Amino acid sequence: MIRYLAVLNPLYATLFWAIVLTIGTLRINRAKFMLGVFMMVAFFLYLGHAFYFTRNFQIFTWYEWIYTLTSLAVFPMYYHYIRLLTVETRLKPSDLLHYLPGLIVAVASLFLIIFMGPINRLAYIHHLEHGSHSFYLSGNPWIDAYQMLFLLSRLIFGIQIFAYLVLNIRLIRLHKENIAQYYSNPEELNLNWAQLMYIFLLLTSLAGFIFNALGRSTFLDNSVKLLIPSFIFSVLLFVIGYLGNRQDQIVSQIVKLDEMYPQEERPENEPNNVVLKLEEYFTSEKAYLNKDLKIWEVSKMINSNRTYVSGIINKHYGMNFCTYVNHHRVKEARWMLETESFDGYTLEHIGDLSGFGSLNSFIRAFQKETGITPGKYREDRKVRKSDQSFAQINT
Structure with a gap:
C-alpha cells in the first residue's frame, strides 16, 4: 500500500496540472499551455519511476527510452515556457533543436533494446533488479553500451541544468528591462515568481541527482524510504503548477496594446x-x-x-x-x-x-x-x- 502511494503521488500531481493547464489555454495563453505540456512530460517521466519501483522491469525495459527522452526535455520546456511568457507569442520550428540531444540518446537506447535480443534483455532486467545505476563493466557489450548511454544522458542533464539556468536568468533580466520601457508600475509583471519556480525545479533536479547517486535499488525494497523522494517531488511539482496557473502571458498583453494603439511613421523633425x-x-x-x-x-x-x-x-x-x-x-x-x-x-x-x-x-x-x-x-x-x-x- 505504501509503495503504491509513493509512486502514485507524483503522477497525481503532474496529471492534475497537465489537465488544468492545457484545457482551453492553447489559443488564449500559449505559455500556460506549454507549462501543461511540461507537466504531461513530467507525468510520463514519473510513470517510468512507477514501472521500476513496482518491479515491472519487463515493461520498464521497453519504456526506459521514453524515461530518458522526458528527463532531457524538462529544462528546455521550462525555458520555452518562460520565452512564451515574455518575448514570443509562439515558438519557432528551430526551437525543436533544444530537444535533439535527448531525442538522439532516447532513440539510441530504443535501438539497443530492440536489437540486443531476448537473452541480453533478460540479462539487462537482472541488472535492473540489482542496481540499475551502479556503473560497472559487465562483460556484456550490449549492457555496457546501455550503461554508457545512461551516463551520457546524465551528463547532458547536468549540462542542461547550468546552461538553462544561465539562459533563464538572462531572459528574466531582459524581461525586467523591457517592461520598464512600457509600464510605470511593472511590479505585477516582474517574474520573481518565475525565478522561484526555477528554484523549485532545480531543487527537484538536485533531489533527483541525490537519489540517483544513492541508486534506485536503495529505494526498491524499502517503501518507507521511497516515500521521501515521492513526497518531495510531489510537493515541488504541485507548487510549480500552482504558481504557473496564476500567471498570464505577459507578451500577449504587449501585443494587444500595440494593436489597440497602432504605430505610425513619425516625421524627422x-x-x-x-x-x-x-x-x-x-x-x-x-x-x-x-x-x-x-x-x-x-x-x-x-x-x-x-x-x-x-x-x-x-x-x-x-x-x-x-x-x-x-x-x-x-x-x-x-x-x-x-x-x-x-x-x-x-x-x-x-x-x-x-x-x-x-x-x-x-x-x-x-x-x-x-x-x-x-x-x-x-x-x-x-x-x-x-x-x-x-x-x-x-x-
Missing part, C-alpha cells in the same frame, strides 16, 4: 515637439499620478507612438519609461514631505497620492533618486526647520 509635449503632459496634466500609466496611453495623448516615445525618453533623459515616470512621482512626493500640512500623512498615503502603486515601490524609487528613504527625508526636513527656528530665537 518631431523629436523637439515630442519632448515639449511630454514635459507639458507630465507637468501640467500630472500624468504620473495614474498608478497604471502605460507608455501607449502617453503616446496617444501626445499624438506619437510607443516606439518613438520610448526612444526619446531613453536618448533625451537617459532613462527608461518607468524611471522617467517615477522621477516625476518622487518630485511630487518630495514636495509633500517638505510641506508641513502633509506631516500627518503616512508615507504609504503620500506614496499613493504621488502615483506609486505600493509603499515598497515608493521607498525603492525615492531612495534610488535621492539616496535616502522618504522617512529619513522627512526627519531631516524637520531637523533643519528646528535648527533654523533655534537660530532665529538666538538671533
Whole structure:
C-alpha cells in the first residue's frame, strides 16, 4: 500500500496540472499551455519511476527510452515556457533543436533494446533488479553500451541544468528591462515568481541527482524510504503548477496594446515637439499620478507612438519609461514631505497620492533618486526647520 502511494503521488500531481493547464489555454495563453505540456512530460517521466519501483522491469525495459527522452526535455520546456511568457507569442520550428540531444540518446537506447535480443534483455532486467545505476563493466557489450548511454544522458542533464539556468536568468533580466520601457508600475509583471519556480525545479533536479547517486535499488525494497523522494517531488511539482496557473502571458498583453494603439511613421523633425509635449503632459496634466500609466496611453495623448516615445525618453533623459515616470512621482512626493500640512500623512498615503502603486515601490524609487528613504527625508526636513527656528530665537 505504501509503495503504491509513493509512486502514485507524483503522477497525481503532474496529471492534475497537465489537465488544468492545457484545457482551453492553447489559443488564449500559449505559455500556460506549454507549462501543461511540461507537466504531461513530467507525468510520463514519473510513470517510468512507477514501472521500476513496482518491479515491472519487463515493461520498464521497453519504456526506459521514453524515461530518458522526458528527463532531457524538462529544462528546455521550462525555458520555452518562460520565452512564451515574455518575448514570443509562439515558438519557432528551430526551437525543436533544444530537444535533439535527448531525442538522439532516447532513440539510441530504443535501438539497443530492440536489437540486443531476448537473452541480453533478460540479462539487462537482472541488472535492473540489482542496481540499475551502479556503473560497472559487465562483460556484456550490449549492457555496457546501455550503461554508457545512461551516463551520457546524465551528463547532458547536468549540462542542461547550468546552461538553462544561465539562459533563464538572462531572459528574466531582459524581461525586467523591457517592461520598464512600457509600464510605470511593472511590479505585477516582474517574474520573481518565475525565478522561484526555477528554484523549485532545480531543487527537484538536485533531489533527483541525490537519489540517483544513492541508486534506485536503495529505494526498491524499502517503501518507507521511497516515500521521501515521492513526497518531495510531489510537493515541488504541485507548487510549480500552482504558481504557473496564476500567471498570464505577459507578451500577449504587449501585443494587444500595440494593436489597440497602432504605430505610425513619425516625421524627422518631431523629436523637439515630442519632448515639449511630454514635459507639458507630465507637468501640467500630472500624468504620473495614474498608478497604471502605460507608455501607449502617453503616446496617444501626445499624438506619437510607443516606439518613438520610448526612444526619446531613453536618448533625451537617459532613462527608461518607468524611471522617467517615477522621477516625476518622487518630485511630487518630495514636495509633500517638505510641506508641513502633509506631516500627518503616512508615507504609504503620500506614496499613493504621488502615483506609486505600493509603499515598497515608493521607498525603492525615492531612495534610488535621492539616496535616502522618504522617512529619513522627512526627519531631516524637520531637523533643519528646528535648527533654523533655534537660530532665529538666538538671533
